[in-house]
Amino acid sequence: MINRIHELKEIINKYIYEYYVLDNPTVSDREYDRLMQELKELEEKYPEYRTSDSPTQRVNGQVLEQFEKVEHKIPMLSLSNAFSEDDIRDYDRKIKEIVHNPQYMCELKIDGLAVTIHYQDGFFKYAATRGDGVVGEDISHNVKTIKSIPLKLKEKLDIEVRGEIYMPKKSFDKLNEEKRLNDLPIFANPRNAAAGSVRNLDSKIAAKRNLDVFLYNVPNASNMGFIAHSETLDYLDQLGFKTSKERRLCKNVDEVLDFINYWSNNLNNLPFEIDGLVVKLDDLYAQTEVGYTAKTPKWAIAYKFPAEEVTTILKDIIFTVGRTGSITPNAVLEPVRVSGSLVQRATLHNEDFIKIRDIRIGDRVIVRKAGYVIPEIVRPVIEERIGNEVEFKMIDKCPECNEPLVRNVKEADHYCVNDHCPARIIESLIHFCSRDAMNIEGLGEKIVEQLFNEKLIHKIPDIYRLKKPDLLVLERFGEKSTDNLLVAIEISKKNSLEKLIFGLGIRFVGNKAAKTLAKKFKNMDEIMNSTKDDFMQVEEIGDVMSNSLYEYFHDEDHLSVISELKTLGLNMTYIGQVEVVDAIEFKGKTFVLTGTLEKLKRDEVKAILERLGANVSSSVSKKTDVVVAGLEAGSKLTKAKELNITIWDEEKFSEVIKKYLY
Numbered sequence: 001m002i003n004r005i006h007e008l009k010e011i012i013n014k015y016i017y018e019y020y021v022l023d024n025p026t027v028s029d030r031e032y033d034r035l036m037q038e039l040k041e042l043e044e045k046y047p048e049y050r051t052s053d054s055p056t057q058r059v060n061g062q063v064l065e066q067f068e069k070v071e072h073k074i075p076m077l078s079l080s081n082a083f084s085e086d087d088i089r090d091y092d093r094k095i096k097e098i099v100h101n102p103q104y105m106c107e108l109k110i111d112g113l114a115v116t117i118h119y120q121d122g123f124f125k126y127a128a129t130r131g132d133g134v135v136g137e138d139i140s141h142n143v144k145t146i147k148s149i150p151l152k153l154k155e156k157l158d159i160e161v162r163g164e165i166y167m168p169k170k171s172f173d174k175l176n177e178e179k180r181l182n183d184l185p186i187f188a189n190p191r192n193a194a195a196g197s198v199r200n201l202d203s204k205i206a207a208k209r210n211l212d213v214f215l216y217n218v219p220n221a222s223n224m225g226f227i228a229h230s231e232t233l234d235y236l237d238q239l240g241f242k243t244s245k246e247r248r249l250c251k252n253v254d255e256v257l258d259f260i261n262y263w264s265n266n267l268n269n270l271p272f273e274i275d276g277l278v279v280k281l282d283d284l285y286a287q288t289e290v291g292y293t294a295k296t297p298k299w300a301i302a303y304k305f306p307a308e309e310v311t312t313i314l315k316d317i318i319f320t321v322g323r324t325g326s327i328t329p330n331a332v333l334e335p336v337r338v339s340g341s342l343v344q345r346a347t348l349h350n351e352d353f354i355k356i357r358d359i360r361i362g363d364r365v366i367v368r369k370a371g372y373v374i375p376e377i378v379r380p381v382i383e384e385r386i387g388n389e390v391e392f393k394m395i396d397k398c399p400e401c402n403e404p405l406v407r408n409v410k411e412a413d414h415y416c417v418n419d420h421c422p423a424r425i426i427e428s429l430i431h432f433c434s435r436d437a438m439n440i441e442g443l444g445e446k447i448v449e450q451l452f453n454e455k456l457i458h459k460i461p462d463i464y465r466l467k468k469p470d471l472l473v474l475e476r477f478g479e480k481s482t483d484n485l486l487v488a489i490e491i492s493k494k495n496s497l498e499k500l501i502f503g504l505g506i507r508f509v510g511n512k513a514a515k516t517l518a519k520k521f522k523n524m525d526e527i528m529n530s531t532k533d534d535f536m537q538v539e540e541i542g543d544v545m546s547n548s549l550y551e552y553f554h555d556e557d558h559l560s561v562i563s564e565l566k567t568l569g570l571n572m573t574y575i576g577q578v579e580v581v582d583a584i585e586f587k588g589k590t591f592v593l594t595g596t597l598e599k600l601k602r603d604e605v606k607a608i609l610e611r612l613g614a615n616v617s618s619s620v621s622k623k624t625d626v627v628v629a630g631l632e633a634g635s636k637l638t639k640a641k642e643l644n645i646t647i648w649d650e651e652k653f654s655e656v657i658k659k660y661l662y
Helices: 004-022 029-045 083-096 169-181 192-198 201-206 229-239 253-271 284-290 350-357 422-433 445-453 458-464 467-474 479-494 495-503 511-523 524-528 532-536 543-552 556-566 604-612 633-642 648-662
Strands: 069-071 104-110 113-120 123-129 135-137 159-168 212-218 249-250 274-281 298-302 310-321 326-337 341-347 364-370 374-380 404-409 412-414 590-594 613-619 626-630 646-649
Touching: 004 029, 069 341, 069 613, 083 253, 083 298, 104 212, 123 404, 159 192, 169 192, 192 201, 201 422, 212 229, 249 253, 253 274, 274 284, 284 422, 310 422, 326 364, 326 412, 341 364, 350 374, 422 445, 422 495, 458 556, 467 479, 495 511, 495 524, 511 524, 511 648, 524 556, 543 613, 590 604, 590 633, 604 613, 626 633, 633 646, 646 648
Parallel strands: 590 613, 590 626, 626 646
Antiparallel strands: 069 135, 104 249, 104 274, 113 123, 113 159, 123 135, 159 212, 274 298, 310 326, 310 364, 326 341, 364 374, 404 412
């Protein structure tokens, strides 16, 4: 009997490889199903012979309580971007400064979710997401359901491989059609659908979604004896992995540009979405010579296609209310696919934006994604107007509470000034819980809105009065999720003062200003007792923000909220890193960072400067004391030279901080 089980495993795995990797099935679906059923029955009867590499183990209905963290032994770095032929030639020029006659491997940039897969003795061990590049999440239970990923390799070895999990267009269309039939929200694009499927705690969900994968890298290939990236891709093929066959080894930059031009004109013919192309130096030893920046390899670059522009009909203009009361007009569009996403809405910013462009309801408009992410209307196609288009007229009352709107003389936005407007309250609660503010995990937009509608929260302090019995009776609230939420709420009480300041949603006060205020005044009482002049003395806080701060902290309703939060146990003091008081080169001085730093991450440098008592600014002015300039520093460095400001390179910066930090 064991021989028959072994035989069935070999036959079925062969058929899986032919169907899902080679795209060349040699057996009918009916015969495949019959063999699989026979194997399942034998393994149920003789469970001692069921092994981890059996095709029956791909879908086991495993449900996790949470994802386990996985630390990447070799970081999963992102790529720098190129947007033009000049960018690619510049990349080639820099490579040639180090490498003689470089060759490049060009590959499609699959629009999916990055994954790393580890094998031990030839058997699947675990798979993880990129995460932040250093720590990801274990998604083995879902990755095992992807049939093009072998559970057992053709060779018995330890290896890590990396690639991109994606959802084919056909699978995506089928999934969204099923959602429409069941009156469920549809996915915006295949990438979101793939990511949502892979990051689901229930592997049955992923198994139904027909996900696929392309493998494109062996991180330690040179240690395995390979001398070229192209060799590793061929080796992945030999091991039974699925790699993209639309790759090309190019002998020079002109061939690279030919590859780019070809796929720029043919990307829509692919059965999956791509968001660009990847160019890699093929020689592995040369890759090491060229090296890395803090975040990206210098030997590789991602070419991004120009923003796709499409036309569609502007059906209507609706209005939304922000947390500060700002009213934003939004375009309701005839659904259209733009750069891989189905777009039905686009922001129109404000009244002036619409009137300057003469955008009218009923217009055919040109739509694109700003920065490949945010849908925007470029302009109306005026020559296609037929005469029944409706000119835009700004509303004068809030669409939520019907109170009159106000527009300040020096501003483009209209505002609802009703503090009791439901839309404003919900948005302010969402902002308070967001990652950059109090970072209360589990209190996302939908949950906040649900709790507001259930009358469990109406103002910020109500978040800290939530009780388990009140939550358990609600939809989407199980025992575990409720406990996790209440723990997250309790943890947020310990946040440093700047998190609370930003979370309160004071007009004009962003993340950086909140931190500046917390560091300067140290506690909430000092801030509340400050005058406009006190605020004006703080670096980078001007007249407008000073007025806003003074008005906020002299409003009885706001003071009442802060008093309640204090009573509920929220921290009201700055608990960030302690400054080094004797760092004379830094304390009280203003630094500006520009260019690419090779050894240190920009966030690390910023943290060091703040720890040593310096202020970090985003722009160069006469008040700037020092500019730290990395590679390819641009206009900021030029301006610093014009103003005769002290300039440090990375080596000088590292030398000066040594006596304080090392």
